[in-house]
Structure formats: C-alpha cells, structure tokens
Amino acid sequence: MKYTSIKGMSDIMPPASAAWRKLENTALTVFGSYGYKEVRTPMLEKTELFIRSIGSDTAVVEKEMYSFKDQSDDMLSLRPEGTASTVRAYIESGAYQAEAVAKYIYIGPMFRRERPQKGRYRQFHQIGVEALGIASPLIDAEQIAMCDHFFKELGLKDYSIEINSLGCKECRPGYNKIFGDFLTSKKVHLCGDCLRRIEKNPLRALDCKNPACIEAMKDAPLIGEYLCGDCKAHMSEVQKYLKELGTKFVVNQRIVRGLDYYVRTAFEFITTKLGSQNAFGAGGRYDGLVKELGGPDVSGVGFALGVERILLLMEEGGLQLKEKEALVFFALMGEPARERLVPIIDKLRQDGVYVELDYDNHSLKSQMRRADKLFAHTVVIIGDEEIKKGVAIVRNMHTKEQEEVKFDDLVRHFVRVD
C-alpha cells in the first residue's frame, strides 16, 4: 500500500468510532455533574511551555516531543499532555479573576514519539480534568472517587487505585538526598538503567523490574517517613475523605512521577490486563505550576485517562459501548417508487428518524438482507403495485407483521407528535 497512516497513529473507523463517542459522552456527563466544563485548546504550543511545565530533564521533553521550527522561527511542539495547555489557557483567559475556582475537562489527542506498543501510541488520546484554585485535600479525594465512578459506570472491574504523596518543595529535597545516598551505597548491586537514574531521576529506581534492583530496594528509605508536617496532614486528609467517599485504595510509596510539576498527592489507576502498560489513568496535585507559568499562586489537581487503554480494557472484559441505532429501511423497487418516496424519506430524516434506503435498485431479497444486516426494526416496501394503490407495505422485522399505510400517513406513522 502506498499511503498508510504513520507509525503509531491510527484511524478510528466505524464501528469503533461509535464506542469512542460514547466513551467521551459518558466522561462529559459523569465529570460534568462534578462541575467540570469542557475546554478545547490548540494541539500546538510553544515548546517552551512544555519545557517549563513538564521539566527539561524529563524523558517526555528530552526525546519524545514532536517539535519543529515554523516559518517565523518559533519553536513549536505538538502537545505531549494536556495540563500545560489547559493551565496556560486558564491564565491567558484570566479566568481566575472571574472565579476563584475553575474546573476543566478536556478530551483530545496527545503526541509522544515513543516506540509503539499495546496501549501506547504516538498519537494517543486523553480525557483529563484540572481543578484550579482548590487547596483542600477534599478535591484530591473527590477526583479519585469521581474517576472510580466513571470506570464503574463503564463496567470496568479489574483495577486498583494506588495513591502516594510525593512531598513538596520543603520536604522532597531532603528525602531525595537521603534516597540518593542510599542508592549510591547500593551502586554495586544496581543495573545499568538504575545507575543512570541516580543522575537523572533517582526515584525511578524504586520501581525497577530488575530482580537485583528489587532486592537492593527492599530496605530503601520511603518518602512517607520524611514528609513535612503539612504534607503528612494533607496525605492523611486525602485518605480520610476517600474512606468517607467509600473509595477503595492502597497506599503505594513507590509511585513516582515522570513529570516535574507534581507535588503531594499522586494517584494511579492500575490494571494487570494491559501488558506492561499498567496505568490507564493517573494524576495528582501540582500546586505551584500555575504560578510557574505566570499565573496566580493557586493550587491545581488533575488527572488524565488514556482513552485507548480504557477501550482496550473494555474489550478485554467483553464490555460493549456500541448502541444499536434503530432505523427504518426503505426497500424501493423501480424508478416510480424512488421518485414518489424520496421526498417522504427526506421529511422523515428532517424529523430525526434514521432512515436508510436502497439506491441502486437491487432485488427485494438483497434489500431485505441489507435491512437485516443494518438491524432495521421496520422495512417499508414499495414497488409498482404499491405506487398504483398509493400505499406502502410496512413490515415489522421482529414480529414479521405487515400492514399497509397510505403514503400521506407515512410520516405520521413514524414520527411521534406530542
């Protein structure tokens, strides 16, 4: 094939697209009842925005972004995640002046140049929310519970919720130092990746899969004991609210973040059913990011869900998102029938009835077969005889009952008028 979609980017064709739409609508509805309003930001931003928010040393910024210089010499990047753009838009619009609290939801494609794999693509899609201007740990807990409700609504079962506190700029540096020293002391036992991590992102060593490293990490100092008073209090409040909300979770002190802006609460929705991609939703608190990007000093909490991963999980669990659309099929035989019925069909469609018809004068048998394949609940049959009599045969596909309906009554037959 000469023209194909590019590596790691796929087309979403029917009937899959219907499941996507359904999933998006469900998210909009569920999150909408918690007050999240949709924002749509451009997919292209100045590269600088991502460097500033995500962090210059992160893998995403270092080697996964699609960046290029445009004709005016600006460095631009396709967004690798949604928070930076959303926060930028929040600041740029001055929304914080109108209201102290802003809750946003976004849905759309993100781009990361990684090696594609199951549940991991170069263009992938996220549904994310951001709550700006709320300091209380209640919002952290509420978002986790909200997400849990969403997944339950979709019928997902086999997952767990893990939470952790990453500390803040008061206590994290201290812990990093202690942990760094610990790593250095274990150097001889660590794998090559972890040795590199000592420089780049030491905490990553915590969830290394190398057996030797796992062994060496057994008695690693965990952040819990090194949190400052405020972070400790925040963490226990989050847990308290989660219990109030009836959301089951486990504390996993080995949760780490690939993006620099996270502080305190970090949480992940984990499954074992996606191969090595075990998280299908993740988020946390990012107080300080808004200020960092030039806005007011307000807190932020948000998460992002991987649409492809959720869909994969639903497939795995045999869960359906397709809704069968009820349609009326018009089986037309001969040109006179088409001429007479085309205006009526159009009227029905204008009234919102889903109508399909035969365009190419196929045999009645083949038209019936198609009607069946399309799950038509009713077939309207019109040939020369019916044209002569001025009536249509209306066949109920479930009961096989047929009745004659005058052309003039057809629209009324299908359209409910209140």
Place this chain on the structure above:
RNA sequence: GUGGCUGUAGUUCAGCGGUAGAGCGCCUGACUGUGGCUCAGGAUGUCGCGGGUUCGAAUCCCGUCAGCCACCCCA
C-alpha cells in the same frame, strides 16, 4: 532509543523452493416482489515494499516499512 517475533484474499490463518488455499465475511440463486437458518454456486490477492541467490521464490538471504512483545518511558 535497544532486543525479539510477525507481515499471504475484507478478516483470521494454512502453505515454507516449482508461479496460491481454508473458515468466517461478501455477492448470486433455491417456482421469478420479502431478511435472519439451511443448501448450491461465485468474486476477490502486485503473498507489505525494494533488492539479491536460483533454471525457478509467497517460500532462502539482505534492506526497508508496518504491526506485535519486552526493555525504556508513560495515559
């Protein structure tokens, strides 16, 4: 970015040196204007692409592209 596996009809796959096959799907038909079942016929492939070895390649070799899996990273 690293390593491994794969690439044949719409689809799932068989064939593994002598110029292609099955199931499902699709189309047509079964007293000529009525679906889902059954039966009988039928269409469809530059065997991912490019090069090489060979009298001859879907089958062997190299490259390339794509997919999958793991690492890395992450939603």
